[in-house]
Amino acid sequence: MPTMMLDLPQGSYPIHIGPRLLQEAGLLSSLVTGHRAAIITNTVVKPLYMHWLSEALAPFQPVVIVLPDGEPQKALSTIDYVVGELLKARCDRQATLFALGGGVIGDITGFVASVYQRGVPFVQVPTTLLSQVDSSVGGKTGVNHALGKNMIGSFYQPRAVIIDTTTLATLPDRELSAGLAEVIKYGVLGNYEFFVWLEDHMEALLSRDPEALTFAIETSCRDKARVVEADEKEAGLRALLNLGHTFGHAIEAGMGYGQWLHGEAVAVGMVMAARLSERLGWLTAADVTRLRNLVAAAHLPTDPPAMDAKRFLELMAVDKKVLGGELRFVLLRGLGVAFITKDVPFDVLTDMLNS
Amino acid sequence: MPTMMLDLPQGSYPIHIGPRLLQEAGLLSSLVTGHRAAIITNTVVKPLYMHWLSEALAPFQPVVIVLPDGEPQKALSTIDYVVGELLKARCDRQATLFALGGGVIGDITGFVASVYQRGVPFVQVPTTLLSQVDSSVGGKTGVNHALGKNMIGSFYQPRAVIIDTTTLATLPDRELSAGLAEVIKYGVLGNYEFFVWLEDHMEALLSRDPEALTFAIETSCRDKARVVEADEKEAGLRALLNLGHTFGHAIEAGMGYGQWLHGEAVAVGMVMAARLSERLGWLTAADVTRLRNLVAAAHLPTDPPAMDAKRFLELMAVDKKVLGGELRFVLLRGLGVAFITKDVPFDVLTDMLNS
DSSP: OOEEEEEEEEEEEEEEEETGGGOOOHHTTTTTOSEEEEEEETOOOTHHHHHHHHHGGGGGEEEEEEEEEGGOOHHHHHHHHHHHHHTTOOOTTTTTEEESSSSSHHHHHHHHHHHHHTOOHHHHHHOOOHHIIIITOOOEEEEEEEEEEEEEEEOOOOSSEEEEGGGGGSOOOOHHHHHHHHHHHHHHHHHHHHHHHHHHHHHHHTTTTTHHHHHHHHHHHHHHHHHHHOTTTSSSSSGGGGGGHHHHHHHHHHHBTTTTTTHHHHHHHHHHHHHHHHTTTSSOHHHHHHHHHHHTTTTOOOOOOHHHHHHHHHHHTTTTTTTTTOOOOEEEETTTTEEEESOOOOOHHHHHOOO | OOOEEEETEEEEEEEEETTTGGHHHHHHTOOOOOOOOEEEEEEEHHHOOOOOOOHHHHHHHHOEEEOOOOOGOOHHHHHHHHHHHHTTOOOTTTTTEEEEESSSHHHHHHHHHBBBBTTTOEEEEOOSIIIIIIIIOOOOOEEEEETTEEEEEEEEOSEEEEEEGGGGSSSSSHHHHHHHHHHHHHHHHOOOOHHHHHHHHHHHHHHHHHHEEEEEHHHHHHHHHHHHHHHHTTGGGGGGGGGHHHHHHHHHHHHHHHTTHHHHHHHHHHHHHHHHHHTSSSSSSSHHHHHHHHHHTTTOOOOOOOOOOOHHHHHTSSSSSSETTTTTTEEEEETEEEEESOOOOOOHHHOEEEE
């Protein structure tokens, strides 16, 4: 089983990747320090995988908190609800929380862990490809505000990440593709070799070949861990991970969260970043086409929904990546070479958005 | 002007204490790093002191967010509101928040700062004695949950604490006394010399003698800073600062927040801790009387409201200081010598609560 460490000044934590990890009771129970555990999951994941985890944690009388599925759960009202359930179950400052589910469950659980009685330990057990390669690693937690996505949150690292690749067997095709968008991102932003590997193995990934999936998850987690180690709080380098996200968030917000999956919006956002890079003379038309083809091969959209430039600009202006009132873009100098710039003429941007 | 530093592994910050600090525009504006500032205050403090702060911060076009007064504001719904106002004002990740008011404003602002876009800098400008000597120093932030006080929060340090002692001129007598409860606490828990000084200077403090107040604030802040430096996250030593709080929180919760001021409940809680210490043979009756007399001299209550032992125990069981299901108490071996113990026989506790 591949295990890697994520090393930060305040401590290190392991990322375990492999089949049937949810059945390894010894590994799971070793992650609880206090007397109690709590499992936060949702109505979709609970019938599929809860029994393994609750069995492994039985000695810690786990309280199980089940949320409805979906992005609308990422709200302060959910935090209020989960905190109430933990209090009713008499969970104290030593309780360990387990996030069993996708990115929404991970973001909510991580945020609750960071604020419940001013902080308790938690473990990420991501069950979707998207959360396995993205949100479960790196310690970003949070919920949405009516006026913007992820506007309320914290940097709070889990005690461990447990990636049971067997859980991908039940993932709907559309969500598998959405996860592949973030996988592709790691190739595009800084790992050309991996980009080429993805061009060669997209079929294997879509047919859920275990070895191909494990390699893709491992490479994505390692690439992400190295970026987070260099810049946990997103002072600079970590912003590269937002490749495709400035446009992607605008699409998600503009269409109403949940209409487009996050990965689908990011896929289109990456193609838009590539097209903008081409217009600015930093990327060849051939490279834009290669990216577009890889995205399409993953059964992901390559073009934005019908939304005019004005609406895009409006939605991007409240994006977190606005620094001192100026928009920063993650663009490409080549496949595998992303960089951050504010130097995007307004008319070039609006031309690309209108084209 | 007395200035002291609070030194923590992640960085140091200054605590400035003196008259008319709100008029020192240079000092205040030097604390803003980005382009924008936001002032969070309430309807009582705004007409008294806002003009100084907004004038000092004028170059940063401060957005002013005014909340109603009182403990009920410490709720997630307020966090949602403040975040919305910051987003509407286009405050980005570089914005600096200023908490102008008492403990409620400081706790809310600190918590918002810790979670707004995953963390922005903030400055404490406490205007009540209670917040000047207690909540503004040490980085505890948070809001209440329907099921418990301060159950949602974070450890998040301010960039600086600005204590303008002139603001105490407008503080109601009852709130001055409530603040003195926390001042007395520092003497009782670890500074016998200061306890004696307080016995000699209570009259001067109640008549708002500027020199006496400055000395009391400075000593309290220094004592607190040393404890926080030794144990920021309350793994051990910092729990000493909860002297009087286990009983005090039960009184506040049992009577409904706002009926008893926090300082009043802590004052009674300290006397109760002393009485329990006496019953366990750790404190003399004479010392209990000295503490009771000092508390009374500060115009604070010395006896709990009519609430039976059963209700007290019920309310204390969801207290944050419950570790692994066992109640920990901060008790006294003498005036100026507090310690933490779980070793309190149940019948001795109930006898004290019923007496």
